[in-house]
Every structure is written in C-alpha cells, then in structure tokens.
Amino acid sequence: MQAAADEPGLVRRAQRGDVGAFNQLVLCYQQLAYNVAYRLLGDSDAAADVTQDAFTSAYQAIRGFRGGSFRAWLLRIVSNGCYDYLRSRQRHPTASLDALSDEEESPTAFRDPGETPEDAALRHELLAHIQQGLLTLPVDQRVAVVLYDVQGLSYEEIAEVTRASLGTVKSRLSRGRAHLRAFLVRSGELPPARFRPKSGLEQLESG
C-alpha cells in the first residue's frame, strides 16, 4: 500500500468533509487495513466488517486527526475494532466455519506456476498453521508480530499504533516470535535445522 501522492492534502480535504478525498485514502489503505484485521482475527467476514467500521469511524473522526502518520492513526482504529470484536467474541463465542479455511489461502490461491499440487497443499497447510499460531498469541504480541513481521511497519509506527513504548514493542515482538516458533515446532512445521535445506542467506552466513 503506497501512500497517496498528496496524503496530507487528502487528509485536509477529508477533514473539510470531502468524501472523495477520504475515499482516495481508503483506496490506498484498504488492503493494509483488511489484511491487518484478517491476521489479527483469522476470519475474513469479521475482518471485512471491522475494516468497514474502521473506515466509517475514521471518516467521522478525521477532524480530530492532528497530524502525524495517517497510516498509524488508521491502523489504531482498525486494531481497536479488532480488540472490540475479540472481546465480544469472548463473551459470545461462536464457531467460525471459515476461519483458517478461507478461499484466499486455498492451495490454488497465489499458486506458483511451477509448484506441484503436493507442494501447493503443503504450503496451504503451512499457511494455515501460521495463522493458527498467530491466533494463539496474546493479542498485544499478535499485533506486534503482525504489524512488524507481516506488514513491515517500523517500531516507531507500531508504538504509535499501540501507544506503547519502543521497548514494550520490542519485547512484545520478541516474545510473540518465540511463542510462534514454539507453536510451529510443536506442530511439526519447523523441522530441525539438520533436516532443512539451507536458504541462500543461511548458506552465506555459515559459509
């Protein structure tokens, strides 16, 4: 998601009630917002609802935006919506039939042309495990891992989104990664190094 060419200008116009300007911002960030929600919730429908509500709320509250990173401000609204959704689901648990089995991550989706059906199935299973592992993390750690490792935000932006200190962000990320690694190891998705082919980087490092 590339920021709009004139993001500050679009924000100012949106603050004056220009929906068109705001919708340009929506087009810029809707993929990012939806993916963050999806990784945090593991449910495409819930993620879509939360994302829509987040954009609506953002439009209504954009006059209160005082500058800074619009992306961080928007993602904070999205993450707050996810927190609310998760809390409500805790109070009223319902079985999600499509969680971890979304079509978006079906074996045929994003299939490498040279990938065999078997490889595609294994990859899909791995992706499902990773998403499941993410959902086992505490929400704070999940947010840090998703924003840093999946979405590529900086520490500073994550600190702004979560309103936490940099140290806290680093700590949450470190613990989140460690938990996820342990989860994948237990699930057999991470075979011992000796049984794994070395990646190019590892070969360089070891060499």
Next chain:
Amino acid sequence: MRLPFVLRPTSGCERARGLLSEYLNGGLSAPDREWLVAHLASCAACREELESLRLTVRLLHDLPRVPAPRSFLVAAPEPRPAGLLPALGVGALGRATAAAGALFAVMLAASVALQGPVPATSRYAAPAEAPAVTAPAPAALVQATPQPASAGESPATAPAALSAARPAATAAPAAAPARPADTAKPNEAPRPGEAPKPTAAPAAAPRQPAPTAPTEAPKAVLPASTPTPAPSQPARQPAPAPAAAAQPTQPTQPADVEPKAAAPASPAGATAVGPPAADQANAAAQTADSQSKAERAAARAPEPTEKGVGVAQVPTSPETGEPDKRMLAGEAARTVGPTAAEEPGSSTGPPTREFRPLGAGFSDLASGLRGAALALGAAAGLLALATGAVWLKERRRRTPRSGGS
C-alpha cells in the same frame, strides 16, 4: 552498569534467547551482538533456536497478502448518521429535552402559584364568585338557624352573606332566587330571594339580639372587625364579610356605603332585627364581593337593608329556629358550623374551610388545575429524562473510538 555475569538471573542460553529476535532485526548493540555471536558459536541449542526463529520470521514475511473481499469506500457523507431518531437528529433531541424541561418548570411554577391563591380565595375571595354559584344561600339559611353556633356559622354564612349582598348585586341571583321563597316569607324584604339568603345568617344573630343576638352578637362584632379589612381586601375577605354581616353593630365598617346607610335605616325600618343584620350582611357581601361588587352593593345599599330586614327574618327564624332549620337543614347539610363565629378574630380562618359550598367550586377548579399542572409537569419531567437519555446515548454512539493522532 552491567552486573557481573555470575549474578545475572539468567543463564547464557536464556540471555541469548532474549537477544535472538533483536539480533535478527539487526538492532543489537555491538557488545550484545559480540557476546551473542560468541555464545552461538559454542551452543548448538541456541543456534538451532536461532535458525527456527529465523524461519518463523521468514514465513511471516512470506505470508501472502489477502485480497480484500470488497471495497471499503465510505458512502456519500450523511450529514446526520442514522441513529435512534434519525429524523429528529441530535439537535432536535437536545431541543426537545430543553423544551420538556422548560415545560416542567412552568408546570411546577403554575402548580405552586395555584396552590398559593387557592386557599386565600377559598377563604376570602371565594365568596365573591362562590355566592353566585349557589351554596351561599343554603349556608346562610343554616346559619340563620338560631343555634348559638350561628355566630360560628358565620363562616358558612359568609358565603350566604355574600350571596345576600349579591342578590342585590348580581352574582348571587342564582342562589338567591332559589331560596327567596324560604327566607322571603319571614322577611319583610321586598325581594324575597335576595333578602333571605344574604341576611339570613348574619342578620339572625344581630337582630335578634334580643333573643339570641347577644350570643352571636359578640361573635358578630368580632367579625365585624374583620369586615373592615374586608372592604379593603374585597376579593379575599368574603369570609370575614359574613362575620361582619353577623355583626349588627358595625354596619359602617362592612359596607362602605351600604352598611352605614342601611344600618341606620334598616334598624329603624327593619323592625325586627333585620336591618342591622341586613347591613351587616350587605357589608359582608360587599367585602366578600370584589370591590366592584361591593360598589354595586353600596349603590344598592338601600335594598340590601331591606333585604337585610329579610335577613333579619333569618334571625327570626332563629327565634323560630325551627322553620329555618328545616330549610337550612335541607340545604344546610353543607354548612359546616359556627366554628369561626366563636372566634371573631379567627373568624377569617375557620370560615374558609366552612366555605365549602362557595369555595368548593373554585377550590375544586383550582385543585383540578393544580392536579392537571402537576400531571403535566410530571409528564414533562419524564419526557425530559427520556429525551435526555436518548440524546446522550445518541451522542455517545456518534463519538467513534478513534485511535487518536
């Protein structure tokens, strides 16, 4: 200050695990990085963990971007997002709350205002209007009854007196006509209807001074004092007026014009006891009546006197006692009693309650209005609370939980 390694709570591997994530991010300080590299070189377990962690991070980085199922464009700006009362909007709710609150305050003030006047009117002013109603006559008759209490009846009489006064005046007419016959009989007063009522009670006491008058007279006198004020406060002094009427002695005070004139004349012509009583009655009537009425009465002073005579009959009745009582009894059921009469000074107070007949109408009306005002006020209060709650809820709902800037 770095603590000696031996004092560290974690072993070398534990410390290394804490640095692995940041090592992968390239954010370790040079000393930590050097230490970790040295540790990894000698610890296979930590190396294995580093590799699995690196793979985990790579998998996370490689997670495919999930395409959004739909566009999340915001719909055309709705000036007022739909809410509980979209048609009205928050502003309307706020205004409704304010309006309901104001209505509540007005109703409250109205009820209080009505409450104040009511008692006063029932006591004094009531007669003015009450007499017209009807009750007065009966009351007067009742008082006419020669009971010692008659003086006490004065309160009740007050109305009657008023009515009597009015007969001449106006309002009383209704009541007057009804009983004229009764009172008229004894009375010499040319106008039976009027004479009977008015004087009835008051007159009775005074005129028959001979018989019962004494007893009542005193009381009457006291009331007389009240009458004086009555004139000044016509509207409210009706009650006292009756008392005044009862007082034969002070005709002058009661009716500014009538009493005086009548008093002299009436006594003479009234023969019986009527005149004075009549005067008093008139006076009372005047006092009772509003100033305007009083004036009218004054103008008709002469008549009243005669009527007063008729009233005197009432006393007569007291003398006779029995006949009047019948009549009185019939209608008198209302007349409370001579309580007020007993206490001249207090006459005003007690009469008020005994005014039942006269005041009743007005007080009922007033109480009805008051009740309605209170009911409306309560409804407005509830409405204010309800709309206020909705307004707050609506407002809260519209304030999104933003991430802040």
